[in-house]
Ligand SMILES: Nc1nc2c(c(=O)[nH]1)N[C@H]1C(S)=C(S)[C@@H](COP(=O)(O)OP(=O)(O)OC[C@H]3O[C@@H](n4cnc5c(N)ncnc54)[C@H](O)[C@@H]3O)O[C@H]1N2
């Protein structure tokens with residue numbers, strides 16, 4: 001760990017800061033939602049089956065329902081001939097039982113009449129209407145979907161915390177659930193600070209830059225399942241910042257700011273919120289703590305709760321790559337906790353480095369990299385640049401190589417932990 005500056009508090013580890021972030025947010029209250037509105041949300045209950053699937057024995061083929069013993073010796077020169085005593089189609093089980101030695105015309109999905117146990121596909125018959133000639137003998141129970149063979153009452157259909165996708169919704173519908181308890185999408189307000197920032201589409205001055213962070217973070221938040229509100233740029237004026245922040249709190253379950261938390265002269269987020277400054281002046285209740293985390297990029301971090309409702313706030317550094325890594329490591333877990341989805345942090349995978357890397361010890365490093373799998377072997381190539389302003393490299397990357405705090409170099413060919421950034425669900 002690098003020595004803290006004189007008087008400064010020691011750097012928190014990534015785990016310590018993440019634990020504080022997670023402690024600052026709680027899962028949002030759950031509500032029943034109609035199935036389609038639950039898509040992409042996390043279930044807030046263990047959903048158990050109350051009835052079996054299939055709900056009754058049914059034909060899996062169009063053909064004839066019979067008793068297997070009645071057609072056990074059916075063959076080509078010597079077919080079994082049975083009277084056809086009725087017809088059953090899906091949803092039209094007019095005939096519910098039949099006597100031995102008879103056949104019932106049946107369609108796929110039709111309920112098996114009591115007294116039958118096997119379906120002879122129509123391709124094995126003369127398709128007779130009054131009587132049917134069956135020229136092959138089926139296995140007993142063939143082409144019958146059995147009641148409860150898929151799901152038994154009491155089976156767990158969907159586990160609490162599962163993000164509902166099309167297949168889960170299909171299962172819940174098959175089980176007859178019209179609504180399910182889910183947690184709503186967290187509303188995440190993203191605020192960029194910096195007097196040098198300009199909105200895309202506007203004129204750039206000789207010393208200004210376009211605001212990239214609000215897009216970067218709002219998009220990441222939306223992809224994680226949040227409703228992201230990309231607020232315009234706030235200049236380096238603590239009063240303007242406090243006002244903009246106050247205005248946004250009504251629609252926020254989480255606020256994410258970027259920039260203005262360094263050690264410089266115009267660090268607006270820090271100036272406005274550090275040590276409860278805005279609260280003391282009566283402008284905005286709450287408290288935000290600023291400090292350093294042993295993370296590169298993304299060392300400066302702020303965390304607190306603001307407004308009457310104590311909305312959690314994460315203040316991220318302004319450098320775009322630092323903001324993005326901070327988002328990956330702290331903001332996405334916070335969003336997932338609000339949504340009630342586990343695990344909070346993206347799991348790492350292992351891959352072999354194609355090139356050796358050298359880093360400074362003391363902070364956990366997240367290196368932009370390209371991950372690829374060749375012939376079943378996962379490899380990862382670190383990209384050249386390390387500067388946390390290099391958004392070109394960031395966009396070219398699909399992975400981050402995680403280099404532990406105590407490591408200073410990793411040889412080519414060594415296996416490392418990697419975050420796969422384009423993996424949407426985990
Ligand atoms: N003397 C020191 N200077 C700096 C240190 C330090 O330890 N001592 N740390 C550096 C690191 S690391 C970072 S990260 C930044 C953190 O400072 P801020 O959070 O206050 O970030 P800003 O100064 O506001 O901006 C930094 C950089 O990023 C650009 N930026 C900011 N917001 C956006 C945006 N929305 N879109 C695109 N680019 C943005 C901004 O123009 C600056 O170039 O401090 C370092 N300095």
Ligand code: MOO
Pocket residue numbers: 295296297298299300317319321322388
């Ligand atoms: O850590 Mo700064 O956060 O490197 O860009």
